[in-house]
Amino acid sequence: MNPNRSPRALLGNLAVGLGLLLIALLLLRLHLGERWWPAAPLASQWWMALAALVVYAAACFALWWCTRQRDDDNGDSNEPPILVAWSSQTGFAQQLAQRTAAHLRAAGHKTRLRAIDQVDAALLSSSRQALFVAATTGEGDPPDHALAFLSRVMPTPLQLPQLQYAVLALGDKTYEHYCAFGHQLDEWLRTHGAQPLFDTVEVDNADADALRHWQQLLGQLGGEASHASDWSAPAYQPWLLRQREVLNPGSIGGKVFHLQLQPTTGTLPAWQAGDIAEIGPRQSADAVMQWLQANRFDAATVLADGRTLADALARSYLPDGADNHDANTLAASLKPLPHREYSIASMPGEGSLQLVLRRQLRPDGTPGLASGWLCDYTQIGDSIDLRLRSNSNFHPPANDTPLILIGNGTGIAGLRAHLRARIDAGAHRNWLLFGERNAAHDFHFGAELQRWQREGGIERLDTVFSRDDGQFHYVQDALAAHSDVLRQWLDDGATLLVCGSLQGMAPAVDKVIIDAIGADAHQALRIAGRYRRDVY
Template identity: 50%
Template sequence: MTRRVSAALAGLLLSETAQAAVNNPAFNRYALALGLCIAYLLFCVWIIRRHRRLSAVPGPVSPVDGKAVLVGYASQGGYARELAFKTAAALQRPGVAVHCLALDAVDVAMLATVQRALFVVSTTGEGDPPDNARRFVQTTMSATPSLAHLQYGLLALGDSSYANFCGFGHQLDAWLQHAHALPLFDLVQVDAGDAGALRHWQYQLGLLAGNTEMPDWEAPQYQAWRLVQRKQLNPGSAGAPVYHLTLRAETVGVLWQAGDIAEIGPRNPQQAVVHFLEQLALDGATVVEGRRLSDWLQERLLPHTESELAALRDLSLVQLVQQLRPLPHREYSIASLPADGQLELLVRQAAHVDGRLGLGSGWLTRYADVGEMVALRIRENAAFHPPDERRPMILIGNGTGIAGLRAHLKARAIASRSPNWLLFGERNAAHDFYFMDEISAWQASGILSRLDTAFSRDQADKRYVQHVLASQADRLREWVAEGAAIYVCGSANGMAQAVHAVLLQALGEEAMSRLASDGRYRRDVY
């Protein structure tokens, strides 16, 4: 109401002043100037009130369901708020309960209630929190609660041209870890709206929602890569099949570093497209907006329930194509270097409860033919790039996480840098010791100074990589004291959490914080 009255008064004053100027020319200059000043002041009042209304601290909120995911945002210009609401909507679509609140509406009591929280925060000034997070900083972050029950993810927005890049995001991350909250995945930094970092955030949301197929907010600009080789590495394993894939780019000069990520654009298998067409009695050869319908459907999320199909039956073909969302990308750690002349992946075949193979793993391990083109984009992952070559490295991983660690060991071998210590865990040594010959050669050459393995099914009492690490606590402290960097790659749930707990116990909270701030503790977990 105030906004409409202020605008109306401003308009009325301008109208009356203009009329007075016409009727009395001598009055013209002074009356017009006065009228404009008053109108401008009213406009300023409206702007100030509007800003206060948009940035006002939310009032008391109803108690938050502890089973729901809390999405808290700190936004100055509105971008973080927009991404927070997109995050909440993405989780709600597959049925995840969500509460989305400004940070100033969040307190310690609320954080003590919820089990999972996501934070989307921007930084203003020289590393300062946005206005709608200042009360949270002053009251909640001044406390030292125990949040050991809380799992969290954090999206930090910033601009690397500023000295304190993502400063508030790092401050919040440090406080949460000091309160013993457990990161679901590592801090995701977005430099000036970087689309790749936002896709990585969406990828993590899909995992959080139970491997839900969430469409990308902005699809990657893929390149064409040819699948030249595919080999199963673990025949006879108690686990799902694991495949070693080799791809080559159709363009020359494609570069990446150890730690970078391959974003894959999957496709639906032909039989899934045919089955969908049969269910709706459609002809895949029909041309829709310049493309065959079957070609459109290879790139769209296809429904799997009768209710979803029923909602599509009365649509025109153009509406159908528009209604079906594009397939999301899938991410894989790169296991090779450009010097190898090819890009290599290690992919475990995943399956849904109804027997359908996972979107990305199914495409790469079964449906894409050797020799076929694969849509792929390399995403720089600076958070997992190599340390200074002179530093010792401790590499810890399980399962297909050996892929990202292998790229780092390859880089160390090329540079003839050691010492390096690898701790690797899987099910059975006879079936699941990926790249064993290569790792043995690194041991023989001295590139790999120490190797510790944990094959959980090779003895009655299951032994995992975190157990091996705990048994080597003294050696771990010695390596860290000598400047070693710790790199962890593999499953976020289970391995990464347990390894983090062992590191905290062996090194202490202060040392872990120092390692993280110095870039000596890095993770690529999924």
């Protein structure tokens, strides 16, 4: 966050300072001449002063104890703690780092929370995962206390191939060098061999959308066990589920569903290719009814806010018990379910908002929270809580720019939206590389993609199916084999978009690109915005 204070804040600080100075001058008069009281204090006054001193010391100790930097011992003892480092000028980045660490601890991970000036080369070398919450101050400068890290650690010839990291960059878009220190950290870590868990998340003046996105990514890192509600709840709108079908019947993998939704108003809002749908999941009706019966509550109980108790429970984590609460007290104590994010697979001109998601299963075989709600529990015509979020980092380039699209699995959703938008705009210089398990079952939108290629909407289409006999095993293998084509397209000014699996595909594709064009050219692509990723 930018530390420059407003004139009103500066005037307030000046007024407080002048007031303190006036009090000091008035007290000083008591020590001058013979005005000072000559008698010794009474014994009771000594005891009162001593008691006040003890209370002050205890308060200082309690404050230190609550805010001290400490390692957390929860989780697997063999798992190195996740380093959460913050650089802050105003304290906001520190607060976000503390929330980040608490989120991970709730998921059972050990954490190590540190100010960035307490991070040295040895700590980085011993860490396996690190999250940095980095503020930028002034015209692109790091916070004051980060200077020690820049002078002592950054010049060190470190090699960090074992380190996976992510950066939450805080800044202010009204300044020229937006989120500069966060990007400086990201570039330095990449240069020294560290592997990004996901791309840098930029936050403009505490933007709630960006912070919810960071929390969503933390949920993927920490697992669903974290039971953490959104830091700021999305303002959902009601949409209706109009159609749902399985895209991969007979697949050896998890079922992939294609959903079509429309707003209850009937009028589709505008969005761009690359944008995100935030979904508010709910508990299944059976799970809610079982809880109500076990705790002897009536599902039809109307709360003070007009909702039924069953509806409040459906949108929340189900508590272990009711603890003899009445319905309204119980409802006030509920923790809302966090949102889930999905790439939008369609454009408004197609008449519906379309999603592609894989049905996830928990270790006990029950459906996952959001995928279970969307794929198993809802019925056609049911209401879905949904909010659109702009994802400027994954928006399309100009129509006259060649476009390379790379993805696997359900990552086809975001790539399909880009292709649909490009074809509608008459931009046909498109190259799609897509990978999945089996061509017979997992070629999502296969007939449509092949038709677009025949009609000239896709100039080049390369598919890889890992469980079939073929020339290539994974999509990154096909990209490496066609590195000469990759270089030619990039020389022609192409933008490269990657959508799909964070584990395996995305870092492997990143390595192929570096091998094909070199680290400096790879970095130049990122800086120019010609290499963008939406990975999960």
